[in-house]
Amino acid sequence: MIPDWPAATKRTPPSERKSKSRFSATLGSTTKELAQEMDRLDPDDWRAAIGNQHTKSSGLPRHNANPDDPGFVLRWSKDGEQFAVACDDYEQLRDNVREVLKWVHETRLRSDRPVKTADAEFAAARLPSADGAVVAEEPPHEVLDIAPDADDDVVEAAARAKKKEYHPDSGGSTEQFQRVVEAEEAMLDE
Numbered sequence: 001m002i003p004d005w006p007a008a009t010k011r012t013p014p015s016e017r018k019s020k021s022r023f024s025a026t027l028g029s030t031t032k033e034l035a036q037e038m039d040r041l042d043p044d045d046w047r048a049a050i051g052n053q054h055t056k057s058s059g060l061p062r063h064n065a066n067p068d069d070p071g072f073v074l075r076w077s078k079d080g081e082q083f084a085v086a087c088d089d090y091e092q093l094r095d096n097v098r099e100v101l102k103w104v105h106e107t108r109l110r111s112d113r114p115v116k117t118a119d120a121e122f123a124a125a126r127l128p129s130a131d132g133a134v135v136a137e138e139p140p141h142e143v144l145d146i147a148p149d150a151d152d153d154v155v156e157a158a159a160r161a162k163k164k165e166y167h168p169d170s171g172g173s174t175e176q177f178q179r180v181v182e183a184e185e186a187m188l189d190e
Contacts, residue, residue: 002071004049004139006084011071017091027094028063034101035060038076041108043083046076050093053141053148053187061093072096074104083126143183152188159184 005011025033035058038046048059051069055061061072071088085103087096141148144158162180166172 002049002051002069002073004073004075005071006073006075006086009084009086012088014091017070018089018095019091020095025094025098026063027061027065027097030094030098030101031056031060031063034074034097034104037101037105037108038074041076041078041104043076043078046074049073049075049139053139055148059139061097065093067093070096072100074100081126138179138183140183140186143179144187146187150187155184155187159187 034048046058048055048061050059050061050065050072051067052065054065054067061067069088070091070093071086072093073084073086075082075084077083085100087099087103089099090096139148141150144150144155144162146154146158150158159180163177164170166176166180168174168177
């Protein structure tokens with residue numbers, strides 16, 4: 001499961017995922033191209049998310065990542081607006097990352113054309129305003145202040161300390177406490 005999947009984006013059931021795309025690039029070269037494409041887009045900030053913690057600091061998957069959930073999410077902000085695109089149409093993470101790369105590339109190129117439209121090129125990826133905001137959640141390891149590849153005993157100890165700190169009976173908030181519980185579950189499910 002990808003904890004950062006955009007709420008308004010429907011998931012592809014595993015039984016309906018395509019086994020192979022028309023792309024032959026490696027995951028390593030694809031993530032490198034995506035990082036370059038995001039540099040060209042020049043967002044205020046950006047990050048990626050996959051179904052496990054085998055990622056670089058940007059959230060992009062490492063060259064040998066092989067999560068159970070092959071879905072891929074890319075989020076960014078630019079000029080005060082939030083954007084997200086996601087793909088899980090394929091059984092392989094590489095193919096889903098490649099589809100997102102191609103979409104961002106093609107959409108960015110459209111912005112270089114002198115054609116005027118009623119909305120911005122990336123309007124399809126724009127997230128709702130703050131009124132109905134879909135807030136990007138912190139990765140589970142950041143909620144617990146531990147390494148992404150921490151052992152189960154480290155996860156449990158960190159979660160125990162955070163639960164004690166954020167427990168509603170001790171003056172913490174229910175929301176913070178629930179985030180710790182969910183982060184612990186996500187880390188232990190991997």
